[in-house]
Amino acid sequence: MDKAAARQKFLDEFPALVAELEQILKGYGLSEEAIKWYRDSLNYNTPGGKLNRGLSVVDTYVILKGYGSIVEVPDVEYSKLALLGWCIELLQAYFLVADDMMDKSITRRGQPCWYKQPHVGEIAINDAFMLEGAIYVLLKKHFKQDAYYVDLLELFHDVTFQTEVGQLLDLITAPEDHVDLSNFSLEKHSFIVIFKTAFYSFYLPVALAMHVAGVSSEQDLKQAHDVLIPLGEYFQIQDDFLDCFGKPEDIGKIGTDIKDNKCSWVVNTALKLATPEQRHILDTNYGIKNDKTEAVCKQLFRDMKIDEFYHQYEEKTVTKLREQIANVDESRGFKGAVLTVFLDKVYKRTK
Numbered sequence: 001m002d003k004a005a006a007r008q009k010f011l012d013e014f015p016a017l018v019a020e021l022e023q024i025l026k027g028y029g030l031s032e033e034a035i036k037w038y039r040d041s042l043n044y045n046t047p048g049g050k051l052n053r054g055l056s057v058v059d060t061y062v063i064l065k066g067y068g069s070i071v072e073v074p075d076v077e078y079s080k081l082a083l084l085g086w087c088i089e090l091l092q093a094y095f096l097v098a099d100d101m102m103d104k105s106i107t108r109r110g111q112p113c114w115y116k117q118p119h120v121g122e123i124a125i126n127d128a129f130m131l132e133g134a135i136y137v138l139l140k141k142h143f144k145q146d147a148y149y150v151d152l153l154e155l156f157h158d159v160t161f162q163t164e165v166g167q168l169l170d171l172i173t174a175p176e177d178h179v180d181l182s183n184f185s186l187e188k189h190s191f192i193v194i195f196k197t198a199f200y201s202f203y204l205p206v207a208l209a210m211h212v213a214g215v216s217s218e219q220d221l222k223q224a225h226d227v228l229i230p231l232g233e234y235f236q237i238q239d240d241f242l243d244c245f246g247k248p249e250d251i252g253k254i255g256t257d258i259k260d261n262k263c264s265w266v267v268n269t270a271l272k273l274a275t276p277e278q279r280h281i282l283d284t285n286y287g288i289k290n291d292k293t294e295a296v297c298k299q300l301f302r303d304m305k306i307d308e309f310y311h312q313y314e315e316k317t318v319t320k321l322r323e324q325i326a327n328v329d330e331s332r333g334f335k336g337a338v339l340t341v342f343l344d345k346v347y348k349r350t351k
């Protein structure tokens with residue numbers, strides 16, 4: 001099954017999830033008007049992204065169970081896995097609805113942010129909570145009888161809190177309306193991206209699939225964690241690099257990290273290497289919503305050869321990750337191929 005067909009198969013599971021949540025709300029006696037509001041929020045905010053996190057639950061399970069492809073997974077099994085994948089997408093939707101309000105963003109996934117809808121506004125705060133709440137309603141209904149039910153709950157609770165911790169440090173380190181580069185450091189950047197991105201985007205999908213597949217010893221979860229967390233950090237550093245150095249036609253957007261005062265790997269690397277004169281240029285041009293000052297920063301990054309430092313970092317990191325994967329102990333059922341698939345998706349990507 002090709003990627004487009006696998007994505008469509010996953011998407012085909014979503015309407016049943018929405019209908020299920022609607023029935024639960026009807027059981028509460030909620031009005032049809034409110035149920036429609038929630039349905040609209042679910043459909044607007046959840047299925048519009050790349051769905052990589054949700055699809056990774058299924059892909060990981062297929063490898064761990066030794067299936068040749070997704071089509072070999074029995075329908076009942078697939079639906080259960082897809083539901084877990086959609087729970088991650090609900091978590092993502094919850095984060096994005098809230099983040100867009102905090103960041104005062106205008107668009108998301110090519111359309112106006114949910115809170116920017118004329119009839120929504122600050123009600124989006126409650127809508128975000130309800131997107132997250134759906135995760136636990138669905139887990140209870142579909143997994144309560146499974147021995148690993150509490151493990152799933154703990155994973156979602158732990159990773160949600162870890163992501164919010166990363167968001168907190170990001171918000172207080174780099175507010176858009178107050179630029180102070182002395183707050184920045186590569187150490188802070190590392191903490192932010194590991195907690196804000198790596199846990200829920202890389203570790204969570206794999207750990208969920210491992211529990212369902214019965215490959216969830218403490219040692220195997222640690223093997224997955226020890227590769228997926230640095231891989232998630234590499235992914236975000238790559239994202240930071242592409243925001244500045246990538247071509248808009250390749251990455252599908254115009255980078256805004258410089259104008260938005262983002263605590264990115266690019267600026268943190270530049271700060272670490274900068275002469276006093278270069279530091280002055282950054283202090284007077286970074287984080288300003290102006291094309292001219294943005295161009296000054298980009299030229300400085302080119303002059304400092306930040307792109308070369310990135311490529312050195314990339315090769316060093318990937319070499320180390322491949323060594324770790326090659327040494328994975330597969331005696332308890334875990335498979336290094338799970339990690340290789342993730343690494344191959346990330347390595348040398350251009351969008």
